[in-house]
Amino acid sequence: MKSIENINTKISEGTAVVWTASEFKKHIRAGETITPGDVDVVTCGTFGVMSGTAAVLAFQAAPAGSFTHAHSLTLNGVPAHIGPCPNESNGHVDAIVYGTAQSDRPGYGGGHLFADLVAGKSVEAVIETDTGTITKPITLADMSSAKMIVTRGAFKNYMAFVNPGEEEVSTIFSVLPMQGNMREATFSGCGEINPLENDPELRYHTPGTAALVNGAPGIILGTGTRTSAAKPNLSLAADMREMDPNLMGGFKMIAGCECLTSVATAIPVTDSAAIAALSVLDEHIPLPVANVANRTAFDTATYADAWSGDARIHAVPDNCKTPDCIRCRDLCPREAIRPDLTITKSCMGCLTCVAVCPDHVFSAETGTLRTISGDIPIVLRQSDRVRGELAALLLRSRIRAGNWKLGGVL
Ligand code: SF4
Ligand code: SF4
Known part of the structure; x- marks a missing residue:
């Protein structure tokens, strides 16, 4: 067993082996056996709507x-x-x-x-x-x-929402009114790269532990509001002066604007229990499917279903035959579509433009929730795994540069 102090010494000497959670999962998917001797720190990240x-x-x-x-x-x-x-x-x-x-x-x-x-x-x-x-x-x-x-962030996992009723409904989980009869699903959460998915017992997410909030060094204050053993989340704080505008922002929904936040944390690989927790894959992580009208889960998919699609959108502006409709530009939650219908870097791959364009200018493999009730196509993601990964990479760079200390101080 390695101690956190041992790992901190290696970080300060520039000899620590640091992987992102995605890099760790690649080894697991390749069937390799990872031991605490192979890696010292794994960085995790998440990005999405965090209302708190x-x-x-x-x-x-x-x-x-x-x-x-x-x-x-x-x-x-x-x-x-x-x-x-x-x-x-x-x-x-x-x-x-x-x-x-x-x-x-x-x-x-x-x-x-x-x-x-x-x-x-x-x-x-x-x-x-x-x-x-x-x-x-x-x-x-x-x-x-x-x-x-951040009073409630980085939830270990979330839920997907569907509308089982006949009539469409407008909710805080949709950009467009949700179609009835479970014709579509929305979801949040970055699955296997989320910090708490990789440390479900919160061994290394204790008060005073350093974390990146929107790219800025901050600290974990403790668990967040509405935390529970099954669905823990974090409360964090950081100085805005060091934040990265690309790792935060606003998200325009049908019920109003939401707040996008990113969190990245570092997990010290001290023992085999840490390795076991870090070995979780999307296909092992349940994604409860809930009725959006009463928030009650009645079925389950997995994060492998949720993230089986393309993370980004392909646009072919020449396919637009009804330019006056401007539904794509009006409804894009990130205002990421230019007048010439090209997409800016503000895009977070939410899929709204794919769902609303009558001329199929925007395309992506959107992913499908495979449930006992049937297959439900995803029309909206409220999280962005590309930016979650970016936050984890940013933290990996800081640790490799010796600019980080593991362990809670409070
Ligand atoms: S996926 Fe489409 S609608 Fe969503 S942010 Fe990107 S450009 Fe906008
Ligand atoms: S929604 Fe589609 S058809 Fe309408 S303006 Fe945008 S690209 Fe053109």
Whole structure:
């Protein structure tokens, strides 16, 4: 058995063997026997809609004495919660912004705001105070503090949702109204590369352990809200100044905007129990299939079904014969389709354009849930395994460079 201290020494000396979870699974799928002598650290990642993300922001709104209290704040139209500090008469504003907060600008929410700030964009702050309204542009660099808190993230696994009823329904799990009679499914979760799938007992996801949140070094605070032994999740925090806008963002759904967040963690390979946990594959991970109307699971697929399709979309703009419909551009949750119908790097492979285009301009193998009830085609992914993998690669690079320490400190 290796100790975490042994592995930390190897990391600092630049001799640690570090793989991503995907690299580890390739060895397992090849039928190789992996021992703790083969690898020291495995990095895992996940990216997707994480509704429990919020930012705690603070900045100087006006010179001290300009107002006694700020009463309300919006940033690019996204409402913030003033406080908790009262900041009486000092001109400073502290505020909490929810990742799910909706702007008065259509298709823009807290997740979009966070990514814009991290990308260095200027946003419009409107502060209502007891002495009047202050409107000013503000950037992340202007803020005295900008921390992100994830209250519920990196769920070990999620559910797929279907609509067994006759009528279509609009839900927070769909971009379009969900068709009835279980004609389509939506799902979340990165399956075998998710951090907690590879450490289901949370041996190495303890309070104070370092983690990447949206590409920035942060810490695990503990388990998140609604955690359970069967479906644990994490609460985390990190400084927004070091985040990567490509590893976070907003996602436009039928019921409003959601917040995209990424988490990457490192698992020390100390013993055979760690190897056993890391050997989990998509085909071993159940994906409960639930009725979207009551959130009750009644069937089960696997993450191998969920991720059997193409991670990205192929577009043939010349196939568009009805350009005035613009359904693809209106409905893309990431606003990733250009006027010439090419796809930008904001795409997260959610499959919406494949589902909505009448001229089949966009194509991908979408994957099918194979359940006792029958085969159900997937029409929406709320997670992106490409970016989950990117987060794991970023963490692997940091550890290989000696820039990481394993183990909880709290
Ligand atoms: S898959 Fe299509 S709809 Fe989804 S983000 Fe990419 S371009 Fe937009
Ligand atoms: S949805 Fe299809 S047909 Fe409509 S504008 Fe987009 S590419 Fe053209």
